[in-house]
């Protein structure tokens with residue numbers, strides 16, 4: 001039988017289709033593959049180190065980043081040349097470098113940066129460039145740093161460098177406040193202070209990775225030193241991946257955000273060079289294919305003109321010290337080399353390094369106050385504008401060295417570089433810089449615009465004016481190049497692209513270095529780092545944390561002019577130093593009770609935060625509570641039935657054994673959902689499209705109002721809570737305003753809430769306040785209710801508590817006050833062992849506080865450790881819950897609903913934790929200020945203060 005494809009008419013077409021299809025299918029996958037599970041065998045260096053996991057980690061010298069080209073971009077390898085010099089001018093005919101500096105580059109007057117960029121931005125830029133450029137003076141073709149943003153300034157560029165900073169105590173940590181690159185010691189102190197923050201972030205990440213112990217393999221006791229080192233290596237390397245992820249995100253978010261003026265103009269959009277995409281030809285766009293920095297970019301990034309007035313003064317003092325008062329204009333290359341060899345050799349022990357004459361404490365750390373002071377200064381100091389005649393005279397010798405270096409490298413001309421970038425070459429010196437003083441001088445020195453050398457051409461080009469999309473305001477040629485470079489540096493790095501995975505960074509680490517566009521900083525990762533590392537010095541809402549790369553006065557004025565309503569949400573003044581650097585921990589039962597109950601001295605701030613959410617002060621919600629309790633028996637029956645229903649609908653059975661063993665995520669799908677369904681369907685009549693999402697929204701409210709202890713979360717939690725409130729208020733107002741129409745509406749399911757809403761309305765017909773009161777009474781405590789139940793279930797799932805478990809199930813059926821009271825005692829025992837909140841923060845207000853024999857000054861932060869306090873409570877005594885008796889946790893409501901829910905759950909036949917990891921809480925214990933704290937990891941790889949998953953198995957027959 002002849003086929004259509006064989007016919008003379010269709011055969012060519014069929015062949016073409018065939019080819020296209022094969023082409024597409026072939027291109028579906030990358031060739032060669034972009035990642036492997038371990039090193040390729042032909043790679044000589046890995047044969048000596050066969051540990052396969054090394055493939056997933058950054059090598060000390062950045063070798064093996066590209067499996068098929070292991071030396072690409074490694075440290076101690078040649079620079080690349082991006083542009084061949086076609087118009088080579090013999091050095092003898094070029095003007096004297098000193099004369100070039102004196103006529104075109106020397107700062108005539110300080111000009112503040114026109115885009116409001118702070119000196120801290122350039123301290124960070126200093127870290128970026130030192131990560132990728134380190135010219136070897138003995139052989140200037142060689143770059144001693146790798147071409148990757150691998151934080152080599154912190155970790156070193158060789159095994160020796162990495163070993164110098166690592167503590168190797170088994171926990172993957174660095175020594176306290178150390179870094180590996182001594183060149184930074186001679187930079188303005190804000191660069192070192194930022195680097196110390198990144199050093200602390202390494203240790204923070206290592207600690208979290210160790211505490212969360214994702215695979216359960218980390219331990220405290222080791223067989224021998226090799227065992228300890230193996231664990232240390234793994235945690236160190238994962239923490240480094242996370243920390244580098246942070247560095248990359250600061251570059252793409254905060255740094256590029258400032259360069260493009262996105263932060264000033266309120267855009268959270270960012271350049272995303274990491275994403276997977278396809279070209280028109282269906283080819284995968286390359287990622288992680290390596291990078292080698294070039295001499296052109298080395299010259300382009302020497303941004304010495306941007307030194308702030310204060311940093312210039314600092315540098316002058318440094319040079320006066322090093323060169324013993326020698327006139328800056330007379331310092332020669334030889335003088336500089338002599339000083340470098342005699343006075344700039346640091347101690348071999350990095351733990352002894354210091355900068356800005358700071359002292360290290362006995363624990364090796366710098367004082368938070370010293371670091372914060374330097375960082376606050378750098379944010380408040382305005383950088384200098386890019387401009388010709390903008391480089392401080394003190395840097396004359398360095399510029400001369402730079403010009404000479406560029407000539408020895410045979411760098412291309414300014415116009416060659418522009419042609420390479422696809423830009424129009426300059427036709428005249430006036431076109432390059434219209435300032436006649438500058439163009440005249442340049443034309444006298446270089447005669448023909450084609451002779452203008454790259455370095456001078458870039459640094460003395462006319463600067464751009466600030467506008468939408470332009471914040472950095474260098475010369476146009478620099479501005480056009482740096483974004484290309486940012487893309488190459490990030491997209492070319494295997495660890496930022498194809499290997500940037502939760503598997504390598506751990507789920508927590510991966511989630512931790514993702515940006516949050518709703519954080520009040522338009523995705524500021526440095527913001528998160530400052531809040532986290534120096535929490536006492538960067539209070540929530542501080543512009544110094546939210547916009548550290550912009551002069552706060554400039555940013556405030558700009559925001560007041562463009563978005564006045566938003567400007568009021570920030571504090572623009574410099575943060576006041578705290579009374580104490582670390583919170584005072586209170587852990588006795590009496591002490592903790594005093595802190596929790598004395599609202600005058602230890603204000604909880606709940607009311608203030610509720611006001612921030614609802615916009616209402618002194619909210620009366622007692623009447624809602626009264627009405628809720630009038631119906632408590634009805635709600636109790638509802639909770640019992642709803643528990644049964646949710647268990648039934650959310651259970652999963654084994655293939656082929658229907659109904660025998662069933663599994664259910666009792667926390668995620670049942671316990672967390674109960675108050676959500678109750679509030680939405682029985683109380684407020686909210687349409688429940690996505691119950692899990694609604695749970696997360698309610699959880700944000702709970703966290704904002706009751707547990708808001710981390711400034712980095714404050715903005716997001718508040719904004720999310722405000723939105724949840726508005727949605728809630730709008731629906732409730734609509735129902736109350738037209739309560740007789742609800743039944744007729746197409747949302748008939750909302751009818752369940754009608755009786756309660758009607759009752760509420762009859763009690764107090766003031767519609768707007770009713771919605772606020774209702775929200776305040778039921779929403780903030782919803783998640784805590786679930787958390788308390790989850791803790792109790794978890795406690796009684798233990799095999800050795802089977803007797804108590806049965807007792808709860810038996811008593812739950814009775815619904816008598818005596819039965820309820822006995823269950824309450826069992827519930828308390830569970831909550832005493834694991835209270836929903838392990839501790840709360842308060843700040844001493846009004847007058848000095850006395851807790852036991854300790855007096856605590858006004859303004860001191862206090863951490864009341866509920867966990868510790870409950871340890872000393874007698875069995876059966878009411879545990880301290882730390883969340884007060886509000887809403888769903890008011891004792892009558894809780895003690896009535898809890899037993900029936902527990903009865904339904906604990907009464908499941910042959911109930912046990914499901915085998916495997918999801919069968920236990922993803923809980924881990926951390927320590928803060930020496931007091932225990934608990935966190936949970938969840939399916940979103942986030943850390944949350946409450947459990948979100950516990951899978952149990954039961955016998956369905």
Ligand code: HEM
Pocket residue numbers: 122123125126129133134135186187188298299301302303304307311315398401402405
């Ligand atoms: C007070 C502040 C600064 C001082 C004292 C300083 C000093 C120096 C010195 C001594 C060199 C080496 C010159 C040579 O050996 O040829 C250098 C090179 C360089 N500087 Fe700066 N610098 C400062 C700020 C900055 C800033 C803010 C940037 C850019 C963000 C920058 C970018 C560079 C670059 C890219 C190099 C070339 C590095 C290399 O080839 O190894 N510098 N600087």
